[in-house]
Amino acid sequence: xxxxxxxxxxxxxxxxxxxxxxxxxxxxxxxxTGHPPIVAPGADVTPAASTTGVRLLRCAPMTAESAxxxxxxxxxxxxxxxxxxxxxxxxxxxxxxxxxxxxALAEAADDDAVRTVVLAHTGPVFCxxxxxxxxxxxxxxxxxxxxxxxxxxxxxVWDFPKPTVARVGGAAxxxxxxLIAATDIAVVAEDAxxxxxxxxxxxxxxxxxxxxxxxxxxxxAAELLLTGEVFDGLRAAEIxxxxxxxxxxxxxxxxxxxxxALTCGGPIALGATKQLLRRxxxxxxxxxxxxxxxxxxxxxxxxxxxxxxxxxxxxxxxxWTPED
Numbered sequence: 001x002x003x004x005x006x007x008x009x010x011x012x013x014x015x016x017x018x019x020x021x022x023x024x025x026x027x028x029x030x031x032x033t034g035h036p037p038i039v040a041p042g043a044d045v046t047p048a049a050s051t052t053g054v055r056l057l058r059c060a061p062m063t064a065e066s067a068x069x070x071x072x073x074x075x076x077x078x079x080x081x082x083x084x085x086x087x088x089x090x091x092x093x094x095x096x097x098x099x100x101x102x103x104a105l106a107e108a109a110d111d112d113a114v115r116t117v118v119l120a121h122t123g124p125v126f127c128x129x130x131x132x133x134x135x136x137x138x139x140x141x142x143x144x145x146x147x148x149x150x151x152x153x154x155x156x157v158w159d160f161p162k163p164t165v166a167r168v169g170g171a172a173x174x175x176x177x178x179l180i181a182a183t184d185i186a187v188v189a190e191d192a193x194x195x196x197x198x199x200x201x202x203x204x205x206x207x208x209x210x211x212x213x214x215x216x217x218x219x220x221a222a223e224l225l226l227t228g229e230v231f232d233g234l235r236a237a238e239i240x241x242x243x244x245x246x247x248x249x250x251x252x253x254x255x256x257x258x259x260x261a262l263t264c265g266g267p268i269a270l271g272a273t274k275q276l277l278r279r280x281x282x283x284x285x286x287x288x289x290x291x292x293x294x295x296x297x298x299x300x301x302x303x304x305x306x307x308x309x310x311x312x313x314x315x316x317x318x319x320w321t322p323e324d
Contacts, residue, residue, distance in 0.1 A: 145161060177208060
């Protein structure tokens with residue numbers, strides 16, 4: 001697939017997609033809570049609980065007349081794919097799209113049959129960032145600023161209680177890069193283009209910096225956020241924004257490799273491991289080892305842990321393996 005079709009050549013002066021430069025993510029920065037403790041086996045880990053720190057907001061429903069379907073949902077073998085389907089505006093983060101994506105994430109979090117969520121896209125662009133028309137209307141006083149919703153969306157993806165994978169077969173700019181950074185695993189096309197274009201538009205990549213700076217090392221982050229230069233999928237993987245860069249024709253295969261591997265893991269163990277990856281360092285190594293030893297013992301003694309060990313000894317798939 002030609003990942004640049006319909007998008008036009010990259011505009012290095014603005015870091016944009018053809019003539020449609022993407023705006024920044026707004027000025028309001030939502031306040032996030034600190035890292036929660038890792039949940040012990042048997043604790044309440046529903047999305048509404050405070051143990052995961054997840055804020056999966058259910059937004060007021062929209063009528064068919066007010067908003068078309070911008071997020072398509074498909075589930076197979078424990079993997080739910082949420083596809084951004086607004087190619088007319090290059091999958092910009094409009095309020096309607098973010099509302100529908102937040103709702104879809106909340107439903108996936110509630111569904112025990114869903115083990116992994118993939119964020120995908122239609123058209124040649126994964127996500128072009130903020131919707132410029134809505135941002136302009138907000139500053140004109142005729143619409144609500146979408147920045148707060150972007151913070152909620154990135155937080156919902158970052159804190160999602162199940163593994164998340166970004167399937168990026170095309171370009172991304174500004175807020176779209178924040179969405180990629182918020183996922184656990186990101187597979188990108190080698191020739192896809194990316195840019196933190198905010199500074200070239202006179203705005204600041206404020207909200208997206210929360211997940212981005214947790215993925216990208218300080219030197220490349222300073223280079224790319226300050227210059228707004230365009231870079232490709234290979235560089236995205238090199239700096240940690242993406243997990244893996246592959247030829248465009250192999251993106252779906254690479255994503256499937258990850259989702260197949262993820263569904264082999266115990267659902268509760270995967271959720272706890274996600275929290276472990278986000279756990280702040282303890283005051284001392286000894287204190288941290290004491291806490292983590294207790295956690296390890298608890299999970300080995302859990303129902304899921306016992307089932308996994310038994311299945312391994314009996315050389316059979318564990319009970320949580322999705323059926324074909």
